[in-house]
Amino acid sequence: MLPIDKIIANVDKLPSLPTSVAKVMEVANNLKASPNDLSNVIKVDPVLTAKVLKLINSAYFSLPDQITNLNRAIILLGVNTIKNLAISTAVIGQFSKTKHKLFDMDKYWKHCMAVGVMCKKFSEKMGVDRRFREEYFIAGLLHDIGEIVIVEIFPDKLEQIAPRIQAGATLEEAERDILGATHAEIGAALGRHWKISDNLVAVIEEHHDPQIAGEHAQLVLSVYVSNIICNQNAYGMPGGSAAPAAPEIMAKLGIDEATITETLGHLEEELNKAMSFLKTAGG
Ligand SMILES: [Fe+2]
Numbered sequence: 143m144l145p146i147d148k149i150i151a152n153v154d155k156l157p158s159l160p161t162s163v164a165k166v167m168e169v170a171n172n173l174k175a176s177p178n179d180l181s182n183v184i185k186v187d188p189v190l191t192a193k194v195l196k197l198i199n200s201a202y203f204s205l206p207d208q209i210t211n212l213n214r215a216i217i218l219l220g221v222n223t224i225k226n227l228a229i230s231t232a233v234i235g236q237f238s239k240t241k242h243k244l245f246d247m248d249k250y251w252k253h254c255m256a257v258g259v260m261c262k263k264f265s266e267k268m269g270v271d272r273r274f275r276e277e278y279f280i281a282g283l284l285h286d287i288g289e290i291v292i293v294e295i296f297p298d299k300l301e302q303i304a305p306r307i308q309a310g311a312t313l314e315e316a317e318r319d320i321l322g323a324t325h326a327e328i329g330a331a332l333g334r335h336w337k338i339s340d341n342l343v344a345v346i347e348e349h350h351d352p353q354i355a356g357e358h359a360q361l362v363l364s365v366y367v368s369n370i371i372c373n374q375n376a377y378g379m380p381g382g383s384a385a386p387a388a389p390e391i392m393a394k395l396g397i398d399e400a401t402i403t404e405t406l407g408h409l410e411e412e413l414n415k416a417m418s419f420l421k422t423a424g425g
């Protein structure tokens with residue numbers, strides 16, 4: 143059995159996503175679904191309903207009025223955003239208790255959120271339709287989910303991975319050496335096990351390999367670039383790739399230096415808002 147097959151077998155032993163979240167994804171992926179259809183599947187799960195409403199009313203969205211009606215929330219934010227809220231709640235909730243002395247959870251989430259916030263900013267600059275911008279935040283937020291999966295299913299291997307990184311290896315090199323697979327591959331295995339949407343799985347799997355970015359290239363490359371910029375600017379992870387992003391990729395996305403400087407200038411402030419997202423989604 144190849145190491146990755148063995149890992150996938152372990153990932154498949156992790157609990158499935160809550161049925162209600164799986165249903166939300168199913169309905170949201172149906173182009174004919176109405177806000178009412180979505181509301182009906184969320185309503186069945188009171189915990190999910192409460193979380194979605196709490197998220198909508200959190201500082202992250204900074205809406206002028208309190209929203210107490212699920213249907214209204216869906217109409218206001220769109221089916222896609224609500225689907226993303228449900229996915230992130232489930233993913234973050236699943237790992238909210240995961241910890242390890244060699245893994246700095248606060249630093250990890252700060253990195254993921256910074257990538258998400260930056261990526262969403264880039265989506266605005268790139269003129270991505272408003273309905274799909276939240277996808278960019280969630281993609282950034284979840285891109286390194288494989289790292290937590292490693293902490294969860296191979297805690298003892300961290301003892302071997304951490305010293306390699308300290309000695310100068312990149313995270314991917316250390317993971318490949320010790321586990322035979324990277325957090326990108328392992329995270330994608332989780333994404334498939336949970337049947338989360340293809341574009342998010344693509345981001346998780348390809349965010350270090352811009353050359354393989356296919357169908358969802360714009361989203362994948364936005365995360366790729368944001369990840370590198372965050373690693374270069376105090377929002378990084380140990381062993382995170384900090385080699386400059388290829389100029390042709392930046393040009394392809396239409397992200398220039400001025401945009402990066404502007405985004406970095408507001409990042410801390412935006413991160414504080416995004417903190418409320420994480421707190422609410424995981425709590
Ligand atoms: Fe990564």
Ligand SMILES: [Fe+2]
Pocket residue numbers: 253257285286369379382
């Ligand atoms: Fe990352």
